[in-house]
Amino acid sequence: MVESVKQAALVQQGWSVARTPALEETVTLQVALTLTDEEKLFQKLRDVSDPKSKEYGKYLDRDDVNAIIKPSDEANNAVVSWLKESGASYVHSDGTWVTFQTTVGKANELLEADFVQYQRDGVNKVRTTSYSVPAEIAQHIDFIHPTTFFGKTAAFNPVLIPRQPIPVPRPGKHWYEKRQTASCRQSITPGCLKAFYNVGNYTADPKAGSKIGFGSFLNESARYEDLRLYEQRFKIPSQNFTKIFVNNATDDQSTSSTSAGEANLDVQNIIGIAAPLPVYEFLTAGSPPFIPDLDLPTAANNSNEPYVPYYQFLVSKKNSELPQVISNSYGEPEHTVPYQYARRTCTLAAVLGLRGISVLESSGDTGIGSGCKANDGTNRTQFNPIFPATCPYITAVGGTESAYPEVAWEDSSGGFSYYFPRPWYQYYHVQDYLETGISNATLKYYAPYFNRYGRGFPDVAAHSLHPNYEVFVNNRLRASGGTSAAAPVWAGLIGLLNDARIRAGLPTLGFLNPWLYGDNDKFLVDITAGSAIGCDGINHQTGFKFEGAGIVPWASWNGTVGWDPATGLGIPDFQKMLKNVVADEK
Incomplete structure (x- = not known):
């Protein structure tokens, strides 16, 4: 045979x-x-996501998409x-x-x-x-x-450290400077976020239809009591959130839980900026259907890679059963994920986009990379992009630090995919960066370590660390942060924009990237200072030495004018975004 x-x-x-x-x-x-027909899927996604297209906003539902791609x-x-x-x-x-x-x-x-x-x-x-x-x-x-995918899928562990002030850079002439208060130099609260990103007094209607979701993998579970304490501290009208269980996921509400930090950061940031919109947590435990076996004797220790099962669950639901924006804060080095597995995950994200659902992923907290070695048998040194943030049908959210002006956070992951080519919507932005945003000498020096023709990420950014976020974990106020915080902040803002569009009789924003790259200069604040570093022999999530890591001296992606691999296109100005997606479209 x-x-x-x-x-x-x-x-x-x-x-x-x-x-x-x-x-x-x-x-x-x-x-x-x-x-059966992925190319048709991708073309239709482009049609419904490009604001310049006559098909913009004409999303399909589950059965329509299945008719295109079902095996x-x-x-x-x-x-x-x-x-x-x-x-x-x-x-x-x-x-x-x-x-x-x-x-x-x-x-x-x-x-x-x-x-x-x-x-x-x-x-x-x-x-x-x-x-x-x-x-x-x-x-x-x-x-x-699961066969050849070893993986170490995990949350980009939110930093849980004592709160402390940091030196504040010389103030810049930013639109949010006058809204900033001294307290925001010490820690980040919902009020700080609304000031940073110019949310103003916008109030959403929870009955209009806009909904926000976030994924919790591998036994992570947000705690109701921690949310109650968060709402109480920041005087947010009490609201809860809905848990949806995927593949026998578990829900640990005890104060002894060690798996609440990421999920709490997600739900608290989303509600902090987007209350009173409904929020849904998708708890995902692994591959369906779950049958105890040698690898996984019980559902509780199911550690199968959750990406495909998670997205497969989402696409199995009708549009009316899903939030219109979903945030996720999980990932791992792209090269550790088998190509076909990564490609299927990315295709499922495209399916959600075609159905009018925005998918956001934190870009990661390891800068240019930690291990910085290829796993193809050559053992060569290379930069390590993070998947799923490298998927071109996902909006990847990088990180900034400081209060005003915000600058690129040194541990914000970014770079270029080895798996996915540069997509049409960012082609000229990334090309401009390679031609003018980085010197020829630096580009030549980096050439052996990255794929200049790959999908560039992140797409946008938001505050990640320094000052730290205030978050409740197991009934205690903690300091946290990372791009795990930035992605749900963006999800909350998109939820508010969807609320405004629904109330104006317009479709939701769907796949965001064609819109972001097309009109970014109208509503995003470019970050032109700071840098993301890495490949220095340090694990930037733990701070410890990374044994056997590849070393690239002085490796960094700098914040520059226009798109860059540290902060993407920049940070949001909500009021300008609101005008762009509602007033300017009528």
């Missing part, structure tokens, strides 16, 4: 073999069926038959994914694989470094997982 290799990977840094599982032990795997019956039937004939059990297909359970021995035979249990930092995963499928089946599938 002719075989076709689908995936091959190296064991990623930090993972080691824990044991060889018994051949009779079980594993649960999923087959991603090939989508063929031929593909589904071929894969299901192949699995059943091979002795797999619990074979189930939803038309896009085929889930099955089998033994380690049969999986090794079926896929010409070698499944081994690996461990890292107390996490165990059964993975293989390669697999193959018959050629007649290969044409029908994108990938099988």
Whole structure:
């Protein structure tokens, strides 16, 4: 039988073999069926997202999009038959994914694989470094997982440190300077954010229809009591939020929880800036449907990579069941994610955009990179872009620091994708940066370490750290921050803009990037100072030395005029954005 290799990977840094599982032990795997017409999907997304298009705002709903990309019956039937004939059990297909359970021995035979249990930092995963499928089946599938994706999906751990003042730069002539108060030099509150970003006295109507969502992965869960304390401290009228559980996710409301910091930062920042709009938390625990097995004996320790299951859940719902803007603060170095897995995740984000839903991702908190080594076997030094922020159908949010003027935060992740080419909407902005925003000598020096033709990120930015955000975690007021804070701030602002558009009889903003890059000079404040650093042998999330890291002396992305890989296009001016999306469109 002719075989076709689908995936091959190296064991990623930090993972080691824990044991060889018994051949009779079980594993649960999923087959991603090939989508039918992705190019049509991407073209229609461009049409409905470009304000210059006659189709702008004419979004599709679930069934309309499914008609474009749903895998063929031929593909589904071929894969299901192949699995059943091979002795797999619990074979189930939803038309896009085929889930099955089998033994380690049969999986090794079926896929010409070698499944081994690996461990890292107390996490165990059964993975293989390669697999193959018959050629007649290969044409029908994108990938099988979890197989070669080791991953270390995690929140961009919000910084939890004592609050303290920092030196304030010499004031600049910014529109928000006169709105700034001395207290905002010490810590960031909802009032500070509204002053920074010129929200003014805008008040949303919670019944108009605008809704905001955020994702919580790997047992992260926002606490109701912490939100109540936050609202009480900042005199925000009491409101709660709705939890939606994906794939047997768990909800830990105890004060002993160690998995509330990220989720609390998300919900508190969103409500702090966008109250009283409804807010939804999507708690996602891993790959569906969950069947306890060797890798994951209980739902509580399900550590499968959540991106595809999360987005697959979202696209399975009708538009009326979803928020119109969703923020996520999770990611990992792009090269650790298998290309086909990353591409499918990105396509699902495009599906949401075509349906009028804005997807935002924090760009990451590791600057240019921490490990700064390729994992393709060459061990060469390279900058490390962060996925999913590198997906061109997502709005990536970078970070700033200081109060006024804001400058690029040194740990804000940014750069250029190795997987995704530079998209049409940012082509000239990024090209201008490469030609005028960075010297020829620097560009030549960086050339071996990045892909100048890749999708540039972030797209925009907001305050991340220094001063720190005030956040309640386990009933205590803590200092926090990072791009994990910046993304939900942007989500809150987009929720307010959607509220205004809905009340004006206009469609929601949907996929934001064509609008942002088209009109950025009308409503964004360019950040031209500060820099994002990295590849210096330090893990910028922990502050500790990164053993074996690639070193690039003096590596940094500087804040410059126009788009740059530190802060993207800049920070928002809400009132100007409001005028642009409502008054100027009528």
